[in-house]
Amino acid sequence: xxxxxxxxxxxxxxxxxxxxxxxxxxxxxxxxxxxxxxxxxxxxxxxxxxxxxxxxxxxxxxxxxxxxxxxxxxxxxxxxxxxxxxxxxxxxxxxxxxxxxxxxxxxxxxxxxxxxxxxxxxxxxxxxxxxxxxxxxxxxxxxxxxxxxxxxxxxxxxxxxxxxxxxxxxxxxxxxxxxxxxxxxxxxxxxxxxxxxxxxxxxxxxxxxxxxxxxxxxxxxxxxxxxxxxxxxxxxxxxxxxxxxxxxxxxxxxxxxxxxxxxxxxxxxxxxxxxxxxxxxxxxxxxxxxxxxxxxxxxxxxxxxxxxxxxxxxxxxxxxxxxxxxxxxxxxxxxxxxxxxxxxxxxxxxxxxxxxxxxxxxxxxxxxxxxxxxxxxxxxxxxxxxxxxxx
Amino acid sequence: xxxxxxxxxxxxxxxxxxxxxxxxxxxxxxxxxxxxxxxxxxxxxxxxxxxxxxxxxxxxxxxxxxxxxxxxxxxxxxxxxxxxxxxxxxxxxxxxxxxxxxxxxxxxxxxxxxxxxxxxxxxxxxxxxxxxxxxxxxxxxxxxxxxxxxxxxxxxxxxxxxxxxxxxxxxxxxxxxxxxxxxxxxxxxxxxxxxxxxxxxxxxxxxxxxxxxxxxxxxxxxxxxxxxxxxxxxxxxxxxxxxxxxxxxxxxxxxxxxxxxxxxxxxxxxxxxxxxxxxxxx
Numbered sequence: 001x002x003x004x005x006x007x008x009x010x011x012x013x014x015x016x017x018x019x020x021x022x023x024x025x026x027x028x029x030x031x032x033x034x035x036x037x038x039x040x041x042x043x044x045x046x047x048x049x050x051x052x053x054x055x056x057x058x059x060x061x062x063x064x065x066x067x068x069x070x071x072x073x074x075x076x077x078x079x080x081x082x083x084x085x086x087x088x089x090x091x092x093x094x095x096x097x098x099x100x101x102x103x104x105x106x107x108x109x110x111x112x113x114x115x116x117x118x119x120x121x122x123x124x125x126x127x128x129x130x131x132x133x134x135x136x137x138x139x140x141x142x143x144x145x146x147x148x149x150x151x152x153x154x155x156x157x158x159x160x161x162x163x164x165x166x167x168x169x170x171x172x173x174x175x176x177x178x179x180x181x182x183x184x185x186x187x188x189x190x191x192x193x194x195x196x197x198x199x200x201x202x203x204x205x206x207x208x209x210x211x212x213x214x215x216x217x218x219x220x221x222x223x224x225x226x227x228x229x230x231x232x233x234x235x236x237x238x239x240x241x242x243x244x245x246x247x248x249x250x251x252x253x254x255x256x257x258x259x260x261x262x263x264x265x266x267x268x269x270x271x272x273x274x275x276x277x278x279x280x281x282x283x284x285x286x287x288x289x290x291x292x293x294x295x296x297x298x299x300x301x302x303x304x305x306x307x308x309x310x311x312x313x314x315x316x317x318x319x320x321x322x323x324x325x326x327x328x329x330x331x332x333x334x335x336x337x338x339x340x341x342x343x344x345x346x347x348x349x350x351x352x353x354x355x356x357x358x359x360x361x362x363x364x365x366x367x368x369x370x371x372x373x374x375x376x377x378x379x380x381x382x383x384x385x386x387x388x389x390x391x
Numbered sequence: 392x393x394x395x396x397x398x399x400x401x402x403x404x405x406x407x408x409x410x411x412x413x414x415x416x417x418x419x420x421x422x423x424x425x426x427x428x429x430x431x432x433x434x435x436x437x438x439x440x441x442x443x444x445x446x447x448x449x450x451x452x453x454x455x456x457x458x459x460x461x462x463x464x465x466x467x468x469x470x471x472x473x474x475x476x477x478x479x480x481x482x483x484x485x486x487x488x489x490x491x492x493x494x495x496x497x498x499x500x501x502x503x504x505x506x507x508x509x510x511x512x513x514x515x516x517x518x519x520x521x522x523x524x525x526x527x528x529x530x531x532x533x534x535x536x537x538x539x540x541x542x543x544x545x546x547x548x549x550x551x552x553x554x555x556x557x558x559x560x561x562x563x564x565x566x567x568x569x570x571x572x573x574x575x576x577x578x579x580x581x582x583x584x585x586x587x588x589x590x591x592x593x594x595x596x597x598x599x600x601x602x603x604x605x606x607x608x609x610x611x612x613x614x615x616x617x618x619x620x621x622x623x624x625x626x627x628x629x630x631x632x633x634x635x636x637x638x639x640x641x642x643x644x645x646x647x648x649x650x651x652x653x654x655x656x657x658x659x660x661x662x663x664x665x666x667x668x669x670x671x672x673x
Contacts (some may be wrong), residue, residue: 236660237457237472261465309422375465376475380513383478386659388512 005202006227009220013204016211017253020090024211025058036160038126039096040103041087041111042248044277046132046149047291051214052164054173058099059210059274062086065367067253075117076110081337082365083249086116091122101126101159103152107248107305108211108339121385126159128152134307136297146293150261153289169288177281181213183223184276185266189225191325194265195235196228199243200257206272213346236263236296239385242271242327244318244343244348245334247303249366258371259331262381267325270303277301314344315351322357328385331378332361359384393403394660395421395450396457398653400479400646401464404499404613408440408650410448410455411581412581413657418486422447423599423646437467459656461648469508472659477503482511484609486650487641492649493593493603495624495638497614499527502590504597511651515601519593527614533569533586544583548619551584566588587623593643595627599634615644 016024020314029035036055040047047057063069063124071092072085090096102125104115115129133141139227157163184391186205189196205224243259247270259266283291302308302317322330330352334341345361352359360381364376393414399409405428410421424443426436436618437460445452460470461479477498483495485507497501502519511548534544555577557568569612594634598608613622624638663669 207450234468236470238664263465379465379475380477383475386472386474387478387655 003226005224009224011202013208017204017207021095025056028056029098035098038101039124043107043273044389045103046123048176052168052242053160055104062366073085077353079337081249081335084110099120102126103130105130106132131362142297144292145296146289149289149292152386164267165286170284173215173282173288174284179218180276182218186221190269193231194267199260199266200253203256203271206275209275238263238265239382240265240327241329242321242325243331243333245332246271247273249335251333251364252368254371255364258375259378262375262379264378265325268321273301305340312382318348319351319355328360332358332359334363336363336365393453394456394657396653397455397458398649399437399464400438400648401462402498404428406433406436406440406582407517408444408539409646409649409653410444411653434466455500455576457656457660459652461652472651474655476648477505477516479648480509480611481505481650482506482654484611485511485649487643488609490607491609492606493608496611496612498612504601506601506603517597517601539579543564545618545644546588547580548584551580554584556582556585556590557589587620587634591623591627603636604634610640610643611646612637615640657661
């Protein structure tokens with residue numbers, strides 16, 4: 001069998017990205033009677049539990065720039081972000097009518113309230129506000145989180161008509177461990193040769209992971225890495241940047257493309273963190289829920305939406321990300337009205353200033369159309385790094 | 392070490408390319424090329440311009456160490472690196488006129504005021520808003536309505552004896568003003584000078600807003616060679632309180648962006664060599 005090239009792989013990922021009727025998930029569900037689909041919002045849910053129930057986890061990250069929000073605006077005041085409006089639009093327009101359950105992770109008040117609204121609007125859909133610990137001691141936050149996971153496991157078992165076994169959970173953890181290994185490999189590959197794995201392509205591949213069964217996504221990543229390594233692409237004199245603040249409402253694809261066009265190689269980001277929230281393999285022996293809880297407490301990403309109990313540690317994850325990825329600067333790109341990203345930004349910028357790392361900031365909405373100002377900001381930032389850093 | 396570097400400025404109205412040789416800190420301008428876009432694909436024109444400068448300098452493409460683009464040239468497929476217009480016009484202005492501490496880039500679509508230090512580092516920057524009434528495209532349209540060639544504009548403007556000032560806010564209103572002037576029998580000289588004064592008024596305000604109130608300002612971009620506009624800029628500067636800047640143009644001012652790109656490209660090439668990360672042209 002001939003190996004697909006990057007263009008073919010990216011075209012498949014792009015088709016999944018553009019499909020706001022989620023045809024791929026609908027086909028997966030209709031292929032076998034009794035299958036169920038569980039939607040989830042940013043930034044993290046333990047997809048292993050959904051997978052172990054024989055269900056498809058489906059990432060819902062709003063409607064992007066292709067969805068006209070007609071009904072969604074009526075549910076929210078004007079001074080909040082766009083992702084809850086477009087998610088409601090997806091719901092009331094019937095685009096999510098095949099989804100059997102929705103998980104709303106603990107990220108901000110808006111998403112928390114959306115979980116309640118979903119219960120009222122779609123009473124026949126299993127809806128759950130998925131809370132996470134604010135305390136990172138195993139005997140406090142760990143026990144609390146394991147209990148949350150147990151409740152989710154029981155609820156999904158009930159929804160699916162059969163309890164989720166420990167063996168099924170262990171097998172799912174192994175499947176996601178493999179997926180995360182490939183994701184890490186792709187991110188490491190981009191750090192080493194960012195011109196070989198453009199930011200927009202990496203993003204589309206990660207987005208595909210929100211729609212495809214994990215086994216198919218792992219295969220897609222493996223194919224892409226092989227195809228990318230097989231062809232040498234032109235290397236530009238771009239600066240290397242970390243993009244942060246993009247963990248919930250997604251930037252338009254054109255914004256990601258514009259950053260690279262403006263002379264910035266994106267070498268790390270916090271886009272679609274669910275695909276790499278856990279930074280190390282989860283143990284596949286012993287109690288699977290305790291293993292997932294321990295991984296969350298001790299081996300998970302840091303982001304503005306995650307509580308950091310140590311004030312001196314605030315922002316250091318970003319400094320480390322810059323060092324690890326050999327970046328030369330940071331771009332703070334945050335959705336308008338995003339409380340977690342914008343409230344944390346000054347503290348993160350303070351940490352960067354302390355480490356002598358340059359940064360630039362701007363805001364966007366998922367449907368932003370005018371990229372020229374962003375290109376100019378990112379481009380002049382790239383110029384300043386290339387010409388004047390260290391002077 | 393000798394570095395051969397190309398600068399390609401993809402503007403709204405024209406594409407400009409230059410080829411430079413930089414050796415031990417000395418720069419030699421090898422060749423230049425300009426093509427008006429006229430509804431053609433600017434990326435294809437960039438290739439044609441690049442080929443022309445190579446041919447004129449008898450340099451092979453593989454001998455070029457760094458191809459730098461600026462303006463709208465990010466998508467030129469064979470570029471090594473891209474620099475933004477304010478960065479390149481500042482450097483190009485210093486190259487053409489070492490006394491300059493500000494550049495006023497007046498192109499087909501925008502006017503940009505840039506202040507810089509003696510190294511060409513941008514200190515402040517501001518550009519005109521989206522309205523086209525301060526732009527070369529607007530002037531070109533008016534010249535067409537009046538039936539005069541573009542290279543006649545500057546000379547006619549200098550002959551004006553009683554200029555009629557037009558709206559400096561909106562190109563549509565300004566065009567209406569011009570139609571009224573023609574019907575009132577105002578001479579083309581006074582109309583053109585009025586337009587120059589209107590444009591100059593906006594551009595001098597831009598300069599003041601970036602604190603470029605004193606010293607030498609080099610006009611760059613396509614309109615820098617319009618002597619009538621440069622005169623009007625100096626008149627407006629003289630009339631504005633707190634402004635004593637002198638605005639000058641250089642015969643090669645339209646190439647400032649391409650020159651700046653080429654010079655920054657040479658600088659980057661040397662740094663990449665030092666760090667062992669030579670960027671390879673596509």
